[in-house]
Amino acid sequence: MPLPRQEVDATTPKYLRDKYAIVGVGETTYTRGSGMTTRALGTWAVRNAILDAGLKASDIDGMLDYSGGDSTSATFIAGDLGCRLNFYMDVVGGGSSTEALVGIAIGIIEAGLCKTVAIFRSMNGFSQVRIGGTGARSAAPVAGDMLHNRAYGWQSAGQSFAPTFMRHMYDYGTTPEQVAHVKMFHSRHASNNPKAYYKKRFTVEDVINSRFICKPLHLLDCCVETDNATCVIVTTAERAKDMKQPLVQIRGVVGRCSKPRLDMHYQHGPISTVAGHYAKDILWPNAGVGPEDVDITGSYDAFTFTTMLQLEDYGFCKKGEGGNYVSDGTITLGGKRPNNTSGGHLCEGYTHGMNMVIENTRQLRHDADDSCLMGSNGKRQHTFDYKEGGCRQVKDVEVSANLGWANPATASSMVMRKGW
Amino acid sequence: MATIDGDYMGMGLRIDDLDVENVAYFQHCAAHDFHLQACNECSRLRYPPTTACPWCMSRESTWKKVEGKGAVHSYTEVHHAIQPAFRGKTPYMVLLVDLDTQKGEPTKDEALRVIGNLCTSDGQLAPPDMVKSVGVGTRVRMVFSDVSAGIALPQWTIDETAQQPAKPWRYAQE
Numbered sequence: 001m002p003l004p005r006q007e008v009d010a011t012t013p014k015y016l017r018d019k020y021a022i023v024g025v026g027e028t029t030y031t032r033g034s035g036m037t038t039r040a041l042g043t044w045a046v047r048n049a050i051l052d053a054g055l056k057a058s059d060i061d062g063m064l065d066y067s068g069g070d071s072t073s074a075t076f077i078a079g080d081l082g083c084r085l086n087f088y089m090d091v092v093g094g095g096s097s098t099e100a101l102v103g104i105a106i107g108i109i110e111a112g113l114c115k116t117v118a119i120f121r122s123m124n125g126f127s128q129v130r131i132g133g134t135g136a137r138s139a140a141p142v143a144g145d146m147l148h149n150r151a152y153g154w155q156s157a158g159q160s161f162a163p164t165f166m167r168h169m170y171d172y173g174t175t176p177e178q179v180a181h182v183k184m185f186h187s188r189h190a191s192n193n194p195k196a197y198y199k200k201r202f203t204v205e206d207v208i209n210s211r212f213i214c215k216p217l218h219l220l221d222c223c224v225e226t227d228n229a230t231c232v233i234v235t236t237a238e239r240a241k242d243m244k245q246p247l248v249q250i251r252g253v254v255g256r257c258s259k260p261r262l263d264m265h266y267q268h269g270p271i272s273t274v275a276g277h278y279a280k281d282i283l284w285p286n287a288g289v290g291p292e293d294v295d296i297t298g299s300y301d302a303f304t305f306t307t308m309l310q311l312e313d314y315g316f317c318k319k320g321e322g323g324n325y326v327s328d329g330t331i332t333l334g335g336k337r338p339n340n341t342s343g344g345h346l347c348e349g350y351t352h353g354m355n356m357v358i359e360n361t362r363q364l365r366h367d368a369d370d371s372c373l374m375g376s377n378g379k380r381q382h383t384f385d386y387k388e389g390g391c392r393q394v395k396d397v398e399v400s401a402n403l404g405w406a407n408p409a410t411a412s413s414m415v416m417r418k419g420w
Numbered sequence: 421m422a423t424i425d426g427d428y429m430g431m432g433l434r435i436d437d438l439d440v441e442n443v444a445y446f447q448h449c450a451a452h453d454f455h456l457q458a459c460n461e462c463s464r465l466r467y468p469p470t471t472a473c474p475w476c477m478s479r480e481s482t483w484k485k486v487e488g489k490g491a492v493h494s495y496t497e498v499h500h501a502i503q504p505a506f507r508g509k510t511p512y513m514v515l516l517v518d519l520d521t522q523k524g525e526p527t528k529d530e531a532l533r534v535i536g537n538l539c540t541s542d543g544q545l546a547p548p549d550m551v552k553s554v555g556v557g558t559r560v561r562m563v564f565s566d567v568s569a570g571i572a573l574p575q576w577t578i579d580e581t582a583q584q585p586a587k588p589w590r591y592a593q594e
Contacts, residue, residue: 132502133502138504139503139504141433141434142432142434143433143434143436144436144442147433147435147442148468148535149535151428151431151433151573152514152536152537153498153502153505153506153509153514155502156502159496159514162495162496162514163494163495163496163514163516164494166494166495166496166556166591167493167494167556170556176591176592176593208593212497212499212500212511213498213499213500214497214498214499214500215497215499215591216591260474261474263468263470263474264467264468266533267466267530267532267533268529268530269529269530269531270529271493271533
């Protein structure tokens with residue numbers, strides 16, 4: 001829904017609302033087998049984001065990135081591109097880092113440490129460090145805190161999160177078919193995304209009939225593993241107004257908000273409640289909107305279940321009704337509030353959350369990069385016909401919410417709006 | 421004290437000598453004697469081992485014997501093993517078990533939720549028909565998988581002496 005146009009009210013504690021913007025987005029191709037280093041991938045994505053913003057390398061004076069021993073530091077990406085930095089930091093982490101780093105970018109710009117920050121994630125999640133935990137990592141000796149998980153064959157993301165997913169089914173009667181709709185809808189979105197690694201449309205039956213990985217997860221409940229890099233550029237809305245792209249403003253951010261007992265979150269229940277339950281109390285008041293005001297969501301789909309759990313705990317439906325919410329058509333293109341219109345991690349590619357922020361930025365520019373024809377003004381002429389291979393731009397979209405996930409106990413999120 | 425190394429189904433387990441909390445935990449397990457840290461100030465038990473009390477921040481604790489009995493709170497049944505040690509052992513079950521001790525304390529949503537695989541009474545990973553009989557609510561008792569001197573893993577088996585639910589809740593699709 002449209003938000004009021006008003007000058008920033010710097011007299012309230014919420015004065016950062018709308019003060020910052022995403023001004024550039026960049027991606028590499030989404031592949032399995034990039035044939036290049038994470039350094040080359042990172043350089044490619046950051047360059048694309050700089051060009052997208054209409055900026056030069058010398059305009060980027062801040063750089064942030066996240067990884068888990070599987071990427072290349074900002075020092076090399078900035079060096080390769082010729083950016084002289086006033087602030088940079090490499091952060092440890094995977095999912096839920098994107099929104100958190102946008103928050104840090106706002107903080108360091110606000111504090112006067114730098115002016116324009118590029119945030120990137122670069123990974124060979126298929127051909128080098130497998131995100132599913134297979135390969136060399138699966139055979140590593142088990143020590144320290146891992147003695148209480150990996151020693152039990154309880155290691156991968158799917159294995160670790162499964163008790164949360166299973167208990168949600170037990171507590172609320174959520175069915176496998178309801179949750180499988182997430183894959184069906186996201187695959188439809190991906191079929192309208194020329195960049196998506198998997199463009200094939202899947203049915204609920206395809207998901208249920210795919211082999212078990214670990215109950216309740218079938219193969220098609222799980223995201224893809226891909227090689228890619230992604231980047232977003234953050235600066236003030238004031239500076240953004242003179243830049244190349246339509247303005248996309250940041251309303252509010254939550255960074256790595258957690259459940260109690262992060263060391264072993266299952267000690268605190270209900271285990272079918274996730275960190276979004278806590279994050280929502282920061283996100284909505286700071287953004288000055290509620291779930292009912294949001295037109296599109298980007299609820300992290302490492303698994304079909306993670307999309308459902310977050311939408312539920314952020315209040316897009318009543319607690320326990322997530323199964324119904326994700327299966328009644330609300331979250332599909334043409335529905336009331338589409339989720340992950342690019343196909344997300346389940347179909348487009350796995351980037352630990354950043355591609356969903358990129359997608360929502362493009363949606364808010366009303367410039368989704370689908371197959372619609374270019375007009376003489378250089379902008380795609382969106383048809384809003386969501387048939388296979390067709391349009392994926394959401395009509396009249398004004399407000400988005402990205403809901404990042406690291407694990408059941410850690411959430412980050414961000415509300416953005418179409419600028420004015 | 422030296423670093424403790426063990427081999428469990430071909431998988432290396434290592435407890436560093438500086439990691440005194442885990443050394444003590446697994447040494448008790450090696451004696452088939454389950455102990456948890458009890459806080460010296462608020463007396464609450466905690467799991468897994470930590471370096472301070474999550475409720476009162478005290479750094480002082482005493483190892484206390486705890487009864488290894490409880491009920492399955494949630495689980496997963498792994499059909500596609502990630503680690504080489506578990507390939508050829510599928511399907512195996514990972515159980516999240518609410519101990520009877522301290523259940524619902526200090527708040528109703530809290531419990532000592534202890535991880536373990538479903539095992540036979542001698543600590544071997546359970547065969548497929550046993551896996552199919554266990555779900556949320558199943559009463560279990562602790563057994564141990566011996567690894568090497570100074571390490572055994574606490575595990576779970578069906579408690580034959582307990583009154584079991586008529587039908588434990590299981591994920592519908594087998």
